[in-house]
Amino acid sequence: MVCGWNRCILRVDLSEKTVQSIPLSEELLEKYLGGMGLADKIIWDYILEKDIRAGFDPLSPDNIFVIAMGPLTGLSTQGGRGIYQYISPVTGHLGGGSGGGFVHAMLKQAGYDALVITGKADQPVYLWIDDDSVSIKDASELWGLGAHQTVSTLKKQHGEVCSVVIGPAGENLVRHATAMIDGFKSAGGKCGTGAVLGSKNLKAIVVRGKKGVNVADPKAFLENDADFRNAIKENSAWPRFALWLAYFHTTPFKPRLAEHIYDYAVRLEACWNCHMACCGYHEQSRGKYPTRGTGPEIANQESFSALGVNDLEALNYYSDLLNDYGIDWKEGPGDIGIVMQLYKDGVLSAKDTDGLELDSGDGKIIEEMIHWMAKRERIGNLVAEGKMNIARLFPEARKYDNTVRGTTGYGKDDPRTDRRNIGPAVMCHFTPYRGACLETWGWQSIGLADFSWEFPGKEGLRSGRGYTREEAAEIVKEVVGADDHAMFSKGEPKGWCKLNVRIGNWVVANESLILCRRIACIVDNNITRAGISARMLSTATGKEFTTESIERIGERIFNLQRMIDARLGITRTQDKFPEYFYQPLGDGMGGLTEEDEKVIHEEMDYYYSLRGWDLETGQPTKEKAEELGLAIEWTALQKDGPYKDWEGPPLAGVSRGQRAAS
Ligand code: SF4
The missing domain is CATH 3.60.9.10 (Aldehyde ferredoxin oxidoreductase, N-terminal domain)
Structure with missing residues (x-):
């Protein structure tokens, strides 16, 4: 069977x-x-x-x-x-x-x-x-x-x-x-x-699908399943609601959300058989913005607040519009933002926008831009290319392009806000296969960070907390060794590298099992208590897996991803912060400096050496590939090389000369 x-x-x-x-x-x-x-x-x-x-x-x-x-x-x-x-x-x-x-x-x-x-x-x-x-x-x-x-x-x-x-x-x-x-x-x-x-x-x-899925040892699987569910219940790091609400503590939406959440939040939604049910669902039947849908979430509250949207109902309305057109919540608003910035700087004018004044502060502009982007109409044809590609067409936009290899990280990882952020920021921005990305690395680091929340619920105050710094430091000590115990307070980049190598392997392993990353980071803490996933996998498949063997498979996949990206032109040269992070942030927070650059390079050298990657190319060495059972793939990669450097996808249908011509 x-x-x-x-x-x-x-x-x-x-x-x-x-x-x-x-x-x-x-x-x-x-x-x-x-x-x-x-x-x-x-x-x-x-x-x-x-x-x-x-x-x-x-x-x-x-x-x-x-x-x-x-x-x-x-x-x-x-x-x-x-x-x-x-x-x-x-x-x-x-x-x-x-x-x-x-x-x-x-x-x-x-x-x-x-x-x-x-x-x-x-x-x-x-x-x-x-x-x-x-x-x-x-x-x-x-x-x-x-x-x-x-x-x-x-x-x-x-x-x-x-x-x-x-x-x-x-x-x-x-x-x-x-x-x-x-x-x-x-x-x-x-x-x-x-x-x-x-x-x-x-x-x-x-x-x-009506066939069901067989498991090798149903009784043992169900026992592990019960452990899994209990671990969700017992862990206070990410209780229901937390994911949905946590980030509002740092955004302009918080006061409004706290006061009115039950005016429109009608239920929590869950994926198949998930006890976490982390997705909120809103309904706004009255007011200027009647709409219904999932969220709000970290992605859209951050991207829309960067556009100056601080009205919660407007946030939900624009997000539902993006959903209906099928546009990403995090990246779509960022693409609009960079074109608005070009307009403010006088690089684009009303001639390019069919008279739409992108700097007028009128909320309707955002709605109009969403329609145009989705239809690739007028200036929307340029917006539809995405931030990084707009900056390829308009070098004036480079200082606003905060992507690494084309994707955007999260504001909390901005290395300029606090130089101690450089360690985790380098890891979040450079190491995921798809470019800057909190999702493929950061949830686990958030689980380790100092974080607590409380929120008025219908049945009284709900509260929860993540790990305290002391608890987080203990976990880090267990994972990466006693020497790095103090890395949270001292911002010691090498500790982050050690942590990232192991977490990075676990993230791709979880995405292969598949355990939702929002749950994997609390149930198993990915590393220190990874026994439950190994038991579930073994009892489901009838094959013997251990936490070590799963982590090893994660490492293999992580390296294979790097080799796919190598064929597509990614080398160490592209593992870098864009011009954006070298601009001052305001409030006395300066851009990255040559001194920071030195720290970044040292951190990357250390990270590559921990990974067993070549320091110059940033690709797995022959020895590492052989160790992971990827020797055939490594040989094929070398045989077909050298590869042209990555520049982004070919752009067709829009050029700087054409501006927004459809
Ligand atoms: S599977 Fe993940 S995303 Fe889906 S409801 Fe559960 S925790 Fe949320």
Whole structure:
């Protein structure tokens, strides 16, 4: 009996109109687990076969799109998440993200460990997966519809099904278009998931899975499952509500939110079988901004407050508009912001914006810009290219582009706010495969940081806390050694490197199992109490896994990601802060200096040496690759080199000369 995994990939070629079930070997699954590891192995083999390298156009039919599930997906333990991986149209290197909801559990229960899509349909289509019955169906009636209407139309057609859909932004190849999952429970990543699907003329993936998933030892699995749930209940670091509310403590939205939250917050939503239920849902029936949807969340409150939005109802309204168009909450507003800045600086004028005065402070401007971006109309055609690419077209914008390799980190990681931030900031910005990213590294560091919250609830004051500095220091001591005990107070970068190597490996391991990172960091604390995930994996699959073997697999995947990015032109040269961080921040906070630069370089040298990477290229050495069972991949990487340096994706349809011409 096959347990934990299905040992099967669903492979769809939209150009050839073919659908195939391809068996997976047990050996491969044991080596890469599933989820992110499986997706990246599939992508590695594919880019080798197609000789894809730096300069590749991710919006061409040759891009590969993978949704992968893990051995724990579809089971009773929080099994709703899936991993999305592809070459990113925003950045030109490996991109993707993870999404929640129910659809991934359904894909797993339909019998697949991964869905792999290549080619391009000659007209709009959607994919209908009903267990073994898979068909490519006409979507001309759906094309042009917002995500809301797309989901309701598909439900009328197929009944209660799960789905991944794109809105008009994906159809129009807006680079930061994302995919909406299960009627807005979640989105599929900030690297252009929706644009890749749009480039393939694929409007939706609709799924019904009825087969279930076998586990090898049901009794033992359920015992571990109970431990897992208890760990969620007992841990106060991230109780329900905390994720949703925590960040408001540092934003202009906090007072309004505290006072009025129960005027419009109607429920908390959860992914498949998740006891955490971390996603809030709002309804605003009165006032200027009637709307309903998920959030608010860290991503949209930070990105919209940077645009000067400090009205909570407006925040929800704009975010729901982005959802319906299918645009990422974090990156979309940032793209609008950089164009507004160019306008303020006089680089763009009212001539370029069809008379829209981007510096007028009128809230309606933001709404108009969202419409234009999604439709690639007028100045929106430029906005749709994304921050980094706008800065490639307009060097004047470089000082505002806060991306590293094309993606944006979070304000709390800004190294200028406190020089002690340099250690964690370098790690968060440089080391994740997709560029700057709190999500692939930072949740765990937040779990370790000094943090507490309290909030008025219907039944009284709710409160919770993360680790205190003392507790965090104890964990760090256990993970990286006594010498680094004081790193929180002294900002000692080497301690962060040691911590990051282990956490980085665990993050990709969790994304391969798949355990939601929001839960993994509390249940197992990733490192010091990682026993539960190993037990769940062993009892689900019937194979013996230990915490050490899972961490080792995580390290293998982390290195494979670096090798994929190496083929796409990423070397140590691109692991750097953009010009943005060298500008003064105001309030006496100066930009990064030559002195800081020295610290950054020393930190990176140390990090590369801990990783077993070449100090000059930033790529895994032969010895490291052999140690991790990646010798064949390493040899192929060397044989096909040298590679052109990464510059970002090719830009078509917009140029500086054309300004915003559609
Ligand atoms: S913690 Fe939140 S995002 Fe993660 S699986 Fe649970 S409900 Fe989904």
